[in-house]
Amino acid sequence: GAGVSQSPSNKVTEKGKDVELRCDPISGHTALYWYRQSLGQGLEFLIYFQGNSAPDKSGLPSDRFSAERTGGSVSTLTIQRTQQEDSAVYLCASSLAGRGGYNEQFFGPGTRLTVL
Amino acid sequence: AQSVTQLGSHVSVSEGALVLLRCNYSSSVPPYLFWYVQYPNQGLQLLLKYTSAATLVKGINGFEAEFKKSETSFHLTKPSAHMSDAAEYFCAVSDRSGTYKYIFGTGTRLKVLA
Numbered sequence: 001g002a003g004v005s006q007s008p009s010n011k012v013t014e015k016g017k018d019v020e021l022r023c024d025p026i027s028g029h030t031a032l033y034w035y036r037q038s039l040g041q042g043l044e045f046l047i048y049f050q051g052n053s054a055p056d057k058s059g060l061p062s063d064r065f066s067a068e069r070t071g072g073s074v075s076t077l078t079i080q081r082t083q084q085e086d087s088a089v090y091l092c093a094s095s096l097a098g099r100g101g102y103n104e105q106f107f108g109p110g111t112r113l114t115v116l
Numbered sequence: 117a118q119s120v121t122q123l124g125s126h127v128s129v130s131e132g133a134l135v136l137l138r139c140n141y142s143s144s145v146p147p148y149l150f151w152y153v154q155y156p157n158q159g160l161q162l163l164l165k166y167t168s169a170a171t172l173v174k175g176i177n178g179f180e181a182e183f184k185k186s187e188t189s190f191h192l193t194k195p196s197a198h199m200s201d202a203a204e205y206f207c208a209v210s211d212r213s214g215t216y217k218y219i220f221g222t223g224t225r226l227k228v229l230a
Contacts, residue, residue, distance in 0.1 A: 004159070033217060043206060043220035056215045091159060095216070103216045104150070107159040 002026065004108035006092050012114045013082055021077040021111045025094030032075050033095075033105060034059075034067060038088035046090075049075060082115045089113070118143045118209050122221035130229045135194040137224045139181075139207030142188065148210035149190045150218070151181055155203045163205075166190060177201070202228045 005024040013019050025032050034046040036059075048056040049069045060066070064082075069075040079086055089112050093105035123138040141147055148167050152160040164175025171183045181192045190207060204225045208218040 031216065035218070035220075042222045043208075043218075045217045045219070048215045048217050050215075056217065059217075093160075103148075103210065104162055104165060105218060107152075107161075109157075109159040 004092055004094055004106050006090075006108040006111050008111060009109065010112045010114075012116065014116050015084060016081055018078065018080045019082055019113065021079075021090050021113070023075045023077070023092030023094075023108060025073060025075070025092070026106055027073075029094035029096055029106070030072065031095045031103065031105075032069060033093045034075070034077050035091045035093065036088045037091055037110070041088075043091070046077070079113075082113075084115045087113055087115045118147070118211060118219045120207050120209050120219055120221035122205075122207050122224050124224050125222065126225050126227065128227040128229055129197045131199055132196050135179075135192070135197045135201065135226065137192040137205050137207075137226065139190045139192065139221055140188050141190060141207075141209045143209055145212055148212060148216075149181075149183065150208045150210065151175065151179070151190075151192050152206045152208065153203045154206065154223075160206065163192070197226075197228045199228050199230065202226055 007022045032049040036044045045059040051072045064080045067077045089110040091110045092108045095103040095105045119142045121140045150165045151163040164173045166183045174180045179194045204223050206223045207221040211217045
């Protein structure tokens with residue numbers, strides 16, 4: 001079946017511009033996660049959705065970062081007024097967390113964001 | 117707070133040699149533990165997981181890991197390295213407080229020498 005998909009695969013933007021990153025999770029997965037992978041910081045958790053609500057936003061680095069999820073499916077991560085330190089690979093993952101205990105997260109290929 | 121330590125950011129082995137990638141965790145509750153592999157320009161792929169059943173866990177591509185509570189370790193091994201094993205490997209612990217988000221180690225890049 002289809003895995004987690006993300007778009008765009010690459011995004012180059014200028015400092016100060018806003019960007020939107022999209023994630024399509026595996027159908028039926030109620031949990032959705034965003035992570036950021038950057039040099040020097042490794043893989044960092046950003047935000048967790050259960051359905052359309054986000055009970056854990058503790059990893060968002062600043063108020064320039066926001067995310068939403070609609071219809072219990074697609075999620076969009078928005079970064080406003082991008083800065084060079086936002087350059088990273090943004091990974092989305094989905095899982096059946098909450099059903100049956102342990103979860104296995106399925107990752108998308110990521111969006112590589114470069115802020116010039 | 118939970119944390120994961122991967123010793124050795126880079127590991128080199130000869131083709132056919134034993135692969136040993138180290139992972140130690142810190143958790144106040146029995147953890148769920150995972151190993152993922154990331155090939156260049158790709159997402160993360162699950163190798164194996166520990167979910168409090170058998171302490172020796174077998175995964176894909178001939179990898180296995182042993183959960184040792186006394187050592188708070190979950191090291192990844194493979195008896196014989198193959199060139200195709202060259203990749204970056206991440207150990208992760210799952211937050212069981214409700215969100216099940218992952219806390220990742222910093223990763224170990226495996227190089228396989230011919």
